[in-house]
Amino acid sequence: MTSASPASSRLIATVDALRTALAQSPDVLSHTLGGTIDEESAAAAEADGVPREFLDFCRVLDGASCGPSVQLFGLEEAEEHQFYCEPVAGSLLPLSPEKLYCVGMVHEAPVFLDRAGGGVLGAPHAGPDWVDAERFDELAPGVTAFFLDRLATYDAYRRLAEVDDELVEYDDWLKLLRRAGLAG
Template sequence: MTSARHARSRLIVTVDALRLALAESSDLLGFTLGGTIDEETAAAAEADGVPRKFLDFCRVLNGVGCGPSVQLFSLWEAEEHQFYCEPVVDSPLPLSPEKLYCVGMIQEAPVYLDRAGGDVLGALEEGPDWPDAERFDQLAPSVEAFFLERLVDPAEYQRLALIDDELVEYDDWLKLLRRAGLSG
């Protein structure tokens, strides 16, 4: 439990730093960081089958658009994207709404939360051809870890977003990470 509590407090500190940097950065896109969901909303969503591990993340950060090709959904956006969990004809992927919950998109490929274990999964290397992938890759052990280790890490984000070195200085998410003191 100590490790989960540490990750949650690290998430809160990181999101607070990002929110402060965004508030002081009128030149950056305002839709980058979502708000939070309240306990009543979370309880209703959990009763409707939304995984608690995703709701715990949304209590701190209800969606984040890191750029045009990298997004973790808000609760409402996620609810609209659950069709990505449905089986796809001729796809070898184990798609199932009972096993997966779609929590985001990267390069036109869905990002999933494994309902049983809480792992974040995806077939990102395939991009828009993700149904043709042979298997899902584990992207992180949790939504919090995915955000902190992949999206807040400038090098990992740059790799996921397919940003070449010449465009690094123009990417708003990377600018926000630098201004928040999170760029290493």
């Protein structure tokens, strides 16, 4: 039997810390963290074309609602948002369901998993006008890295979510990161 990779071990430890902090935080919305998907659901989803990397992530954490402007979808919600992968007339973005899989939203802009390279792509700086962006930025080399390095890292999440100084104490995700010992 092989051991878990360092990234998956770190993901499991991070999610465990977040779940523990959430259980002890009645002031934080309980739907912040999703559950997990089972092997049967994962196999069926993979047969339907859901990327394995996303399914591996969902086996540990089936979505996270980090705040009003940042969300990483669980499997069911991701399946409902694949219309974002469809080409849009006049857009310069390389939209294609064969090439992309929508895994979340940041500032009303979809975040995609590149099916070929595995990177997480998006144009969050463009917000709801994301289709007018000239290109996607690589937000992370993969879904696990996107969660660990951009969402479960206090300063990186704060920058991505654009939480200003006056609102830090009111942001539930930042509270949860602090309580889980992930504030830096």
